[in-house]
Amino acid sequence: MTSHVVSAHSEPTLTQALQFAESATQCTRHSMNCQAIVVGLLAALAAVVMGWVPEGKFDLAHGLLLCASSLVTASAASFVLGLVMIAVIVFSRHLNINPDNVATPIAASLGDLTTLALLSWIASLLFDAIDKQPWLAPTLILICLAVAPLWACVAFRNKHTKEVLKTGWTPVISAMLISSMGGLILDFTVANFKGIAVFQPVINGVGGNLVAVQASRISTSLHKDSHLGKLPAYASTVCLNPVTVFYSKWNHSRTARVLLMMVIPGHLIFSYTISYLQAGHTSLTPIFVVVYLTASLIQVVLLLYICHVMIHWMWTQHIDPDNSAIPYLTALGDLLGTSLLAIAFQLLYLVGDKDSDVGD
The missing domain is CATH 1.10.357.20 (SLC41 divalent cation transporters, integral membrane domain)
Incomplete structure (x- = not known):
């Protein structure tokens, strides 16, 4: 009887487990955000070049809009999906389900859905602001590029995410x-x-x-x-x-x-x-x-x-x-x-x- 009581009280609740997982993966999210910003920028630049070469003309405002949309979407999506993955893994363990069987498909599916939804929404907002607030897209690009090294520094100081940042x-x-x-x-x-x-x-x-x-x-x-x-x-x-x-x-x-x-x-x-x-x-x-x-x-x-x-x-x-x-x-x-x-x-x-x- 005593052993059952001790076991029940020593087992963390689901909320405590989520809080622990959130604390343990903060540096991982910083690493993900840093990589997401860099890859988002590269993807946007590739899209700009691939759209520019066939047509032979380049619209600076649209190029900045595409880069800003990609950077903000990549950063926001990586943050949201990081939280979702924490919850999925903790709930899976709580329900005695192997996370390997559910975490990656959910991440892949929600990743596409979340990214496309955020990209369309953010791009629409920035497109509406091209004429009224032309400074908005360049400002967002500069902010994302400025915080990327900060995320990298935080992730590099953690022994668990240092290797991911170096080899990822x-x-x-x-x-x-x-x-x-x-x-x-x-x-x-x-x-x-x-x-x-x-x-x-x-x-x-x-x-x-x-x-x-x-x-x-x-x-x-x-x-x-x-x-x-x-x-x-x-x-x-x-x-x-x-x-x-x-x-x-x-x-x-x-x-x-x-x-x-x-x-x-x-x-x-x-x-x-x-x-x-x-x-x-x-x-x-x-x-x-x-x-x-x-x-x-x-x-x-x-x-x-x-x-x-x-x-x-x-x-x-x-x-x-x-x-x-x-x-x-x-x-x-x-x-x-x-x-x-x-x-x-x-x-x-x-x-x-x-x-x-x-x-x-």
């Missing part, structure tokens, strides 16, 4: 470049097949979320069973053949098979929801469904295999996969998904009646 730049910037390649492919393809635009977020979102779950689980397993730089006994080599990755007695092989089994039902639900809402320009004929699902399966198979190789290779190179793997994998998911979707639409166009409705 390459994955994030590389992921941005890889995703941009997928964006170029989409931009080229959507000019010919308008229906691809509504399926691209679906195939990329599903693939990215599934591989993020696998990446989190493998990384957590490595942290539990070994130390950085040395593979555990059950993972003696980095480059396994695909059959071993998907069909072995290893726990992560079973997880990979479960994730693969979720691809077809998930895409069918999303596809027929799109068709029911009449949101696309493509008819869901049997041949379209078969080709689309094949492309989706190929994407996830490739991502799960790359995930296995990448995370174990990073581990042998003393690189923490928690800090580096998921940006690469989700960006590769965007690139592979968009590329395979473009190939699928081109194939459907060739075997069909060669009109814009490739499903017809």
